[in-house]
Amino acid sequence: MTAHSHHPRPAILGQNQYGKAENRVVRIVRDGDTHHIKDLNVSVALSGDMEEVHLSGSNANVLPTDTTKNTVFAFAKEHGIESAEQFGIHLARHFVTSQEAIHRARIRIEEYSWERIETSESNSRFIGADEVKHSFVRKGQETRTAQITYDGSRWEVISGLKDLTVMNSTNSEFWGYVKDKYTTLQEAYDRILATEVSSQWRYGWSSDEDRMPNWDRSYAQAKKHMLAAFAETYSLSLQQTLYQMGVRVINSRSEIDEIRFSLPNKHHFLVDLEPFGLKNDHEVYYAADRPYGLIEATILRDGAEQRIPVDMTNL
Numbered sequence: 001m002t003a004h005s006h007h008p009r010p011a012i013l014g015q016n017q018y019g020k021a022e023n024r025v026v027r028i029v030r031d032g033d034t035h036h037i038k039d040l041n042v043s044v045a046l047s048g049d050m051e052e053v054h055l056s057g058s059n060a061n062v063l064p065t066d067t068t069k070n071t072v073f074a075f076a077k078e079h080g081i082e083s084a085e086q087f088g089i090h091l092a093r094h095f096v097t098s099q100e101a102i103h104r105a106r107i108r109i110e111e112y113s114w115e116r117i118e119t120s121e122s123n124s125r126f127i128g129a130d131e132v133k134h135s136f137v138r139k140g141q142e143t144r145t146a147q148i149t150y151d152g153s154r155w156e157v158i159s160g161l162k163d164l165t166v167m168n169s170t171n172s173e174f175w176g177y178v179k180d181k182y183t184t185l186q187e188a189y190d191r192i193l194a195t196e197v198s199s200q201w202r203y204g205w206s207s208d209e210d211r212m213p214n215w216d217r218s219y220a221q222a223k224k225h226m227l228a229a230f231a232e233t234y235s236l237s238l239q240q241t242l243y244q245m246g247v248r249v250i251n252s253r254s255e256i257d258e259i260r261f262s263l264p265n266k267h268h269f270l271v272d273l274e275p276f277g278l279k280n281d282h283e284v285y286y287a288a289d290r291p292y293g294l295i296e297a298t299i300l301r302d303g304a305e306q307r308i309p310v311d312m313t314n315l
Ligand SMILES: O=c1[nH]c(=O)c2[nH]c(=O)[nH]c2[nH]1
Pocket: 174, 185, 236, 237, 238, 239, 265, 293
C-alpha cells in the first residue's frame, strides 16, 4: 500500500485573482456644445502575493476591490478614454507598478458605441442644430471588446468584437458531408448563410510602449477585412468562410498574430408552403434560433504561438 493512500496530500491554493467586475463607466467630453461619449464596462482582475488573505485572512496585501472600482472612474477623468485598449493599458500598468504585492493585472473591457441622432435639421444643410451635438442613439451593431494583461514586463492585448450579425442571401452551399443512419439533412446548393460574429485577435506587440499599434485603426481594419471576406467568399461551409475571414485579417494586418472566431450558424430553413398550394422558390424561410451549429477556430501567423484561450471567444 502506498503512503499517500494513508495520508492524502493536503489542499493548497491554486490560481486566484480578484478585483471589481463590470464597472460601467461613461465618460463625456464636452467640446463646447458638441459632446463625445465613451461607454465602457470594465472588469479588473489582479493577482500576486495573495496566499495570506486566503489562508489566514490577513488583508495586508489586499488593495480593496472598492479601490479598483474607484481607480477606474478616477482614471476616466485623469487620463480620459482614448480607446478601450489604451484605457486598459493605463489601468494595468497602474496596479502592477504601484502595488508591490500585485504582479499581474488583467483588464477586460466591453465598449458600447453611440452615434449621433440624425434630425431633419442635421440632414439639411443647416447643420448645427443643438440636438445633434448632445443626442445619441446606441449603435445596434457590435460590441467591441479588449483584454489587457500586464505582468510588469510584458503586455498581452487581445481585442475583439461580438454580436456582429451578418447574412449572405446566396453564394452558400453545403453538400458532400458524411451520412450515417441518423443523417436527414438535405444537401443545399443555394442556402442562406447567417452568423453572429464573435472574434478575438491578439496583437504581436508586447513591450515597447513607444511602438504600440493604433488601436482604433486596427479595430476598424480588422472588422472591415473580416466582413469583406464574409461577403466575398463563395461558401461551401461556414468553416471555409471562417477560415477565409481569419486569413484575410492575418494577411492584411501585420500587427495581428492570431485571431479566433466563434460563429453560430444561424439556420434559415425553407418553409414548406405546399399545404397552402403555394410554391416556395427560395423565398420564405423560418429563422430558427436554436439549436445552432457552432463553428470555432483559430487562425494564426505561421510560427506564432496559439494563446487565445478556447473559451474566450464568448466573453
Ligand atoms: O456550414 C456548415 N457546416 C457544418 O458543419 C454543418 N453541419 C450542418 O448540419 N450544416 C452545416 N453547415
